Each structure stands twice: as C-alpha cells, then as structure tokens.
Amino acid sequence: MTTAKRDTYTPETLLSVAVRVFNERGYDGTSMEHLSKAAGISKSSIYHHVSGKEELLRRAVSRALDGLFGILDEEHAREGSAAERLEHVVRRMVEVLLAELPYVTLLLRVRGNTGTERWALERRREFDHRVAALMKAAAAEGDVRGDVEPRLATRLVFGMINSIVEWYRPDGRGAGAREVADAVARLVFGGLRGDRTA
Amino acid sequence: MTTAKRDTYTPETLLSVAVRVFNERGYDGTSMEHLSKAAGISKSSIYHHVSGKEELLRRAVSRALDGLFGILDEEHAREGSAAERLEHVVRRMVEVLLAELPYVTLLLRVRGNTGTERWALERRREFDHRVAALMKAAAAEGDVRGDVEPRLATRLVFGMINSIVEWYRPDGRGAGAREVADAVARLVFGGLRGDRTA
Numbered sequence: 001m002t003t004a005k006r007d008t009y010t011p012e013t014l015l016s017v018a019v020r021v022f023n024e025r026g027y028d029g030t031s032m033e034h035l036s037k038a039a040g041i042s043k044s045s046i047y048h049h050v051s052g053k054e055e056l057l058r059r060a061v062s063r064a065l066d067g068l069f070g071i072l073d074e075e076h077a078r079e080g081s082a083a084e085r086l087e088h089v090v091r092r093m094v095e096v097l098l099a100e101l102p103y104v105t106l107l108l109r110v111r112g113n114t115g116t117e118r119w120a121l122e123r124r125r126e127f128d129h130r131v132a133a134l135m136k137a138a139a140a141e142g143d144v145r146g147d148v149e150p151r152l153a154t155r156l157v158f159g160m161i162n163s164i165v166e167w168y169r170p171d172g173r174g175a176g177a178r179e180v181a182d183a184v185a186r187l188v189f190g191g192l193r194g195d196r197t198a
Numbered sequence: 199m200t201t202a203k204r205d206t207y208t209p210e211t212l213l214s215v216a217v218r219v220f221n222e223r224g225y226d227g228t229s230m231e232h233l234s235k236a237a238g239i240s241k242s243s244i245y246h247h248v249s250g251k252e253e254l255l256r257r258a259v260s261r262a263l264d265g266l267f268g269i270l271d272e273e274h275a276r277e278g279s280a281a282e283r284l285e286h287v288v289r290r291m292v293e294v295l296l297a298e299l300p301y302v303t304l305l306l307r308v309r310g311n312t313g314t315e316r317w318a319l320e321r322r323r324e325f326d327h328r329v330a331a332l333m334k335a336a337a338a339e340g341d342v343r344g345d346v347e348p349r350l351a352t353r354l355v356f357g358m359i360n361s362i363v364e365w366y367r368p369d370g371r372g373a374g375a376r377e378v379a380d381a382v383a384r385l386v387f388g389g390l391r392g393d394r395t396a
Contacts, residue, residue, distance in 0.1 A: 083390075083391075086390075135390075143391070144391065145388065145390060145391065145392035147380075147384060147392075148380075148381045148384055148385060149373065149377075149381070152373050152377070152378070152381050153381065153385065153390065155361070156358050156361070156362075156381060156382060157358075157385070157390075158361070159358045159360070160354050160355075160357045160361070161357075162361065163353070163354070163356070163357025163358070163360065164354075164357065166357070175347065175350050179350070180350070183346045183347070183350050183351065184354060186343065186346055187346060187354055187355070187386075187389065188385075188389060188390055189389045189390050189391050190343065190391060191384075191385065191386060192284075192336075192342045192343060192346075192351065192355075192386055192387050193341070193342065193387050193389075194343040
C-alpha cells in the first residue's frame with residue numbers, strides 16, 4: 001500500500017494516508033489498526049504525531065474548510081456586484097474541491113457522531129449561509145432570477161458542485177479541472193440554454 | 199419503532215421497513231436480526247415473504263428504477279424536440295425522486311458489493327446513458343449550449359437532482375415537491391440569470 005519509510009514520515013504524509021483510509025472505510029469503520037497498516041508504521045509511531053484518529057479527522061476537514069472559507073476572503077469575493085462575487089465563489093469552490101479532492105470528499109461525508117464531526121457540520125452550515133446570503137443579495141440586485149427561493153437555489157447549486165466528488169478522477173483521462181469549473185459556472189449561471197453562441 | 203401487527207404484514211409494508219433500515223444502517227451494516235427487530239416480526243416470518251435481505255434490496259431498487267425508466271416511456275419523453283423531451287425528463291426525475299424518496303435514496307447509495315448491487319449500478323448507468331443521449335441530441339439540434347460536453351452536462355445535472363435526497367424532508371415545512379421540481383427545471387435550463395422577468 002505504501003513504500004514510505006518510517007523515518008521519513010511527517011504529519012502531512014500521515015494525514016494523506018488517513019484521509020484515503022477514512023474515505024475508503026468510512027471514519028466510523030476505521031481503527032488505529034487500519035491506519036497503522038495503511039501507513040506501514042506502528043500505532044505508537046502514529047501516537048507520536050497525533051492524539052488519535054479524531055485529531056486526524058479534524059486536521060483533514062480543517063484543510064477542506066480552510067480552502068473553502070479562504071475563497072470568501074479573496075478580492076473577487078469581496079468586491080463587485082453580488083452576482084460577480086457569487087460567480088467567483090462558485091468557480092473557486094469547484095477549483096478548491098478538485099485541488100483538495102480527498103479532503104473535501106471526507107468533509108462531505110461527515111455525519112456528526114463525534115464532537116469533531118458536529119463541529120465540521122456546523123462550519124459547513126456557516127459556509128452555506130455565507131453563500132446563500134450572497135445569492136440573496138444578487139437576487140435583490142436583480143442579477144439573479146427571483147423565481148427560485150435563494151436558499152433552495154443555493155442548495156441545488158451546492159448539490160451540483162458537491163456531486164463532483166462522486167465521479168471525478170484526476171487521472172488525466174476525463175475532463176480537466178478547468179473544464180469542470182467552466183462547465184459548472186456556465187450551467188449554474190446560464191443554464192443549458194445559456195448563450196448558445198458562446 | 200412500529201406498531202404494525204404481525205398478521206397485517208404484507209410484502210409491501212415489510213419492504214418499506216427494510217428500506218428505512220437500509221438507509222439508516224447501510225445495506226452492508228443491516229442484518230436479518232435488525233430487520234426483524236424493526237419490523238416487529240420474527241426472522242422466520244420475514245423468510246415467509248422473501249428469500250433474504252438481498253431480495254428486499256432488489257425489490258426496493260427495482261421500485262426506484264421502474265419509476266425512473268417509466269419516465270422515458272411517457273408521451274412527453276418520446277415526442278417533441280430533444281430539448282422539450284429532456285426538460286420533461288428532468289422535471290419528472292425530480293418528481294419521481296420525491297415520490298419514491300427512500301427508494302431512490304437507497305438506489306443512489308448502492309455501492310456494488312453484491313450481484314444485486316452491481317445490477318442496480320448497471321441499470322443506473324443505462325438510465326444515465328439514455329439521458330446523456332437526449333442531451334447530445336438537444337445540443338445537436340441547437341437548443342442546448344454546445345460549450346459544455348453533453349456527458350459532463352448530464353453528470354452535473356444528475357448531481358443537482360440527486361443531491362435533493364440529502365436534504366429534502368417531506369414534513370410540509372420546507373419547499374414542496376412542485377416548488378423543488380420548478381426550481382430544478384428553471385436552474386437547469388435557464389440558470390441563475392435565467393429570464394429575470396419570469
């Protein structure tokens with residue numbers, strides 16, 4: 001499974017192994033024994049780096065959440081019309097999801113059985129609300145249709161974006177990250193009918 | 199959990215209990231013991247109706263698949279331009295998903311560990327291909343934008359529709375089935391910008 005040597009292990013490589021195992025077996029179904037085997041190091045070596053699997057989960061979902069919340073601090077998410085800011089956020093959400101695919105996949109599968117999972121769900125809801133507020137502002141400014149309730153529109157747009165983790169494989173054979181981000185931005189804002197001359 | 203009496207049990211009510219338990223515990227994590235407890239009848243009574251949990255799974259996903267494939271046989275899915283047929287299919291997919299919510303939820307969570315699960319995944323792929331072909335035809339007829347690859351557009355549209363199972367609760371407090379179907383049809387075809395005067 002891995003050829004990493006014990007003495008080259010860092011918290012970073014351990015994290016990437018843990019996220020892979022969490023995504024394969026589910027967080028609840030993963031034991032320290034599984035992590036030890038997948039990483040090729042002893043359980044006590046893992047405890048040298050982290051307090052246990054819940055700390056690995058927290059670090060992993062933090063990486064995904066930091067990527068997502070970071071978008072909201074970007075210049076194009078803070079300046080311009082609400083619709084322009086929303087379009088920037090949607091496009092960047094796809095890019096962050098693809099750049100941090102295993103981490104965002106794990107975040108989206110969190111269910112809420114532990115304190116860390118409930119914290120992650122709470123942060124996800126906070127992010128959703130920030131984007132829903134942007135959607136509402138864009139509708140108020142008349143740049144987004146008013147016949148779909150903003151919270152519902154946000155859910156559906158998030159549904160489209162988040163579904164990418166179910167099928168995207170960064171193997172270079174399918175659509176590239178840029179193509180997927182363009183497709184999502186086009187469909188979300190212009191729909192299938194869109195500007196057919198574009 | 200249930201107040202159904204043993205002598206009123208039918209294959210139909212057993213199926214609805216099984217689907218609920220499969221969705222709560224996962225199919226792999228459900229034993230005949232769990233089903234027996236949830237249904238309030240003995241395991242041998244369950245075996246009176248079905249050969250085991252795999253038959254219950256097959257019946258449950260068949261109900262979802264029959265609903266979805268049934269759409270393709272409807273008049274509006276067979277007549278008219280490809281774009282009109284596609285719009286009918288998208289709207290009806292939402293309606294079937296909401297009408298058969300637990301069954302479609304289970305279908306979408308199938309992973310492929312048993313023969314029945316692999317069969318269900320194969321049927322899902324077949325349905326996807328049928329809709330992707332309609333998408334391609336609509337693009338060829340010039341009614342759907344040509345700058346998003348049809349297979350990718352189909353995946354993203356399915357992603358939006360299927361994500362509804364993650365949050366929709368038929369409790370009468372949130373959006374109703376009609377509102378959700380309208381919202382999806384509007385966003386999928388017109389996008390957020392859409393016809394702002396609509």
